Amino acid sequence: MGKAADTRLIILQKAFELIYRNGYQATSIDVIIATTQVTKGAFYYHFKSKEEMGLAIIKEVMYPGMAAAMIEPLMDGTDVPGKIYRMMEGLLLDNPFFDVRYGCPAINLIEEMSPLSQSFKSALTQLVVRWQHAIEHVLTLAQQSGTIRPDLSPRQIALFVITGYGGVRNMGKVFGQNCYKDFLAELKRYLQKLA
Amino acid sequence: MGKAADTRLIILQKAFELIYRNGYQATSIDVIIATTQVTKGAFYYHFKSKEEMGLAIIKEVMYPGMAAAMIEPLMDGTDVPGKIYRMMEGLLLDNPFFDVRYGCPAINLIEEMSPLSQSFKSALTQLVVRWQHAIEHVLTLAQQSGTIRPDLSPRQIALFVITGYGGVRNMGKVFGQNCYKDFLAELKRYLQKLA
DNA sequence: GAAAAAACATACCACATAGTATCTTTATGG
DNA sequence: CCATAAAGATACTATGTGGTATGTTTTTTC
Numbered sequence: 001m002g003k004a005a006d007t008r009l010i011i012l013q014k015a016f017e018l019i020y021r022n023g024y025q026a027t028s029i030d031v032i033i034a035t036t037q038v039t040k041g042a043f044y045y046h047f048k049s050k051e052e053m054g055l056a057i058i059k060e061v062m063y064p065g066m067a068a069a070m071i072e073p074l075m076d077g078t079d080v081p082g083k084i085y086r087m088m089e090g091l092l093l094d095n096p097f098f099d100v101r102y103g104c105p106a107i108n109l110i111e112e113m114s115p116l117s118q119s120f121k122s123a124l125t126q127l128v129v130r131w132q133h134a135i136e137h138v139l140t141l142a143q144q145s146g147t148i149r150p151d152l153s154p155r156q157i158a159l160f161v162i163t164g165y166g167g168v169r170n171m172g173k174v175f176g177q178n179c180y181k182d183f184l185a186e187l188k189r190y191l192q193k194l195a
Numbered sequence: 196m197g198k199a200a201d202t203r204l205i206i207l208q209k210a211f212e213l214i215y216r217n218g219y220q221a222t223s224i225d226v227i228i229a230t231t232q233v234t235k236g237a238f239y240y241h242f243k244s245k246e247e248m249g250l251a252i253i254k255e256v257m258y259p260g261m262a263a264a265m266i267e268p269l270m271d272g273t274d275v276p277g278k279i280y281r282m283m284e285g286l287l288l289d290n291p292f293f294d295v296r297y298g299c300p301a302i303n304l305i306e307e308m309s310p311l312s313q314s315f316k317s318a319l320t321q322l323v324v325r326w327q328h329a330i331e332h333v334l335t336l337a338q339q340s341g342t343i344r345p346d347l348s349p350r351q352i353a354l355f356v357i358t359g360y361g362g363v364r365n366m367g368k369v370f371g372q373n374c375y376k377d378f379l380a381e382l383k384r385y386l387q388k389l390a
Numbered sequence: 391g392a393a394a395a396a397a398c399a400t401a402c403c404a405c406a407t408a409g410t411a412t413c414t415t416t417a418t419g420g
Numbered sequence: 421c422c423a424t425a426a427a428g429a430t431a432c433t434a435t436g437t438g439g440t441a442t443g444t445t446t447t448t449t450c
Contacts, residue, residue, distance in 0.1 A: 003447090004397060023307060026220055029438060040439085042398045050438065101310050107365055111306040112218060114368035115296050125369040153381075159374055160381040163362030170302055170361040171354070173309040174320040179354055186348075186355040193388055198417090199427060224408060235409085237428045245408065396447065406437070416427065 008046045010036050015053060016061045020105045023112055024054055051119065058123040062106055066127055069095060071134045080142035081191035084135060084161060088187060092168070092180045100177045103169040110166075132158045139194075148194040157194065161187075203241045205231050210248060211256045215300045218307055219249055246314065253318040257301055261322055264290060266329045275337035276386035279330060279356060283382060287363070287375045295372045298364040305361075327353045334389075343389040352389065356382075 014036045018027045029050055033043050047053040073087040091098070098104065106127055113120035132155075139154035168183040209231045213222045224245055228238050242248040268282040286293070293299065301322055308315035327350075334349035363378040 007397085021310065023220070023311075025218070026311075028436070030436075039399050041400075041443090044439075045397060103306070103310075108306060110365055110368055111298070111303060115216065115298075116218075116221075121369060128366065128369055153377075156377045156381045159366070159377050160359070160385075163366050163374075163378055164355070164358050165362065166365040167358030167360060167362030170305055170365070171323065171358050173305055174316060174323055179358075182348075182351045182354050183358055186351045190355075190385060202427085223406075225406075234429050236413090236430075239409075240427060392450095394447105394449080397445080399442100399444070401440100401442085403440075404438100407435080408433105409435105410431100410433080412430085412432100414427105414429070416425105418423100418425080420421100420423090 004046075007036075007038055007042060011038055011043060011046060011053070012057055012061055016057050016105065019054075019057065020108065021099075021102050024109060025112065051117065054113075055119055055123055058109070058120070058127065062109075062127060066106060066131065070131050074134055074138050078145075078147075080138050080147060081194055083138065085184070085188050085191055088161070088165060089184055091165070092184065100172045100180065103173055104166075107166045107169045111170075128162065132162055135161055152194060160190075199241075202231075202233055202237060206233055206238060206241060206248065207252055207256055211252050211300065214249075214252065215303065216294075216297050219304060220307065246312065249308075250314055250318055253304070253315070253322065257304075257322060261301060261326065265326050269329055269333050273340075273342070275333050275342060276389055278333065280379070280383050280386055283356070283360065284379055286360070287379065295367045295375065298368055299361075302361045302364045306365075323357065327357055330356055347389060355385075 011032065015027065015032045018032060018035065029040070029043065032038075033040055043053075047056065069091055070087065073090055074083050077083050091104075102108070106124065109120065110124045110128070114124060115121075135158035136154045139148065139152075139157055142148045143150055143152070143154065164183065164187060168180060171179050171183075206227065210222065210227045213227060213230065224235070224238060227233075228235055238248075242251065264286055265282065268285055269278050272278050286299075297303070301319065304315065305319045305323070309319060310316075330353035331349045334343065334347075334352055337343045338345055338347070338349060359378065359382060363375060366374050366378075
């Protein structure tokens with residue numbers, strides 16, 4: 001990797017962490033360049049505005065990250081409710097980067113920026129839609145192979161799972177880690193009843 | 196009501212709306228006093244800081260509001276799953292103040308401020324705990340009267356319902372009103388299976 | 391190895407921010 | 421009706437903000 005591409009990536013990653021912990025609007029360019037040791041000139045050479053940097057974070061940091069944690073775990077294996085459950089468990093309990101106090105970077109950004117910026121909203125909608133479609137897809141396959149009931153709506157179930165995730169990330173901020181366990185227990189019960 | 200108490204209330208209500216739409220940190224004192232036509236001197240006579248105003252909004256505007264919309268609908272009647280469902284439906288579809296684009300004021304504030312301020316976190320935890328206890332309470336009663344299964348955990352179910360709410364408010368920001376309907380349909384299915 | 395472009399550095403600007411100091415007006419109790 | 425305190429108005433400050441102008445250094449290209 002060239003040195004220029006390297007500083008660009010440093011900015012994206014550090015800014016991602018700062019925004020994750022403090023919010024997009026509360027993260028100033030000045031603290032980003034302070035923590036990255038990158039000067040303002042370098043910053044504005046790589047990004048023409050703060051918004052452009054924010055969108056790059058979504059597309060270049062969050063898209064790949066969510067694919068790894070939210071979609072790949074659904075790929076192989078046949079026990080669909082089990083796969084969905086373990087994907088959720090992995091997200092909530094095993095991911096070493098996520099902190100219960102700060103929730104989920106994607107959910108945080110949706111919450112803060114969707115109403116304020118159409119560009120952010122579009123990029124974040126993409127992200128959620130991909131996840132929903134992945135869940136919906138494995139549910140449809142399970143329905144075709146007869147492991148979950150045919151009268152259920154995969155799209156509806158996928159949405160329900162996703163809303164549960166978004167909500168428990170929110171509740172975790174006030175209740176702490178304990179509510180992750182309770183949520184997972186009830187999610188498991190819910191998923192088992194799909195059969 | 197005295198004139199002084201009146202301006203205090205005006206500030207709380209207008210600031211509540213502004214924060215609901217734009218977030219707490221993005222809502223400046225200057226725009227609050229501009230939209231309320233209250234001078235800065237008057238503002239700082241009633242609140243010693245922005246944080247004190249924020250906490251007053253939670254306690255004096257949000258507590259009563261949530262009691263009316265989230266707890267009272269659970270009070271009378273016997274069909275507990277039905278009451279929980281209608282409470283949720285009322286919140287999502289009937290409440291004329293809430294706007295799908297801006298989500299839920301309480302959820303927004305939890306998302307933004309819980310990690311940043313212990314005072315906000317405490318006040319907001321109170322709010323959520325009260326709701327959870329109210330739901331848990333009616334579920335326990337239903338369990339005692341035998342209308343829902345005895346092996347289920349009311350606390351766990353209450354948390355699951357609340358997380359669903361928080362999540363769908365989040366998803367509404369990207370998906371719009373449609374996902375409210377889908378969520379409600381799946382919630383109804385989930386609640387009926389508690390019997 | 392020099393010209394050209396890419397990458398970075400520094401100093402600055404206009405504006406917004408929360409909060410304060412100091413004043414004037416309005417209500418209230420005797 | 422007057423003294424006193426409550427309520428409100430105005431001007432100001434220190435700091436932070438995103439962004440720019442204008443430089444210097446480093447890398448590429450021929």
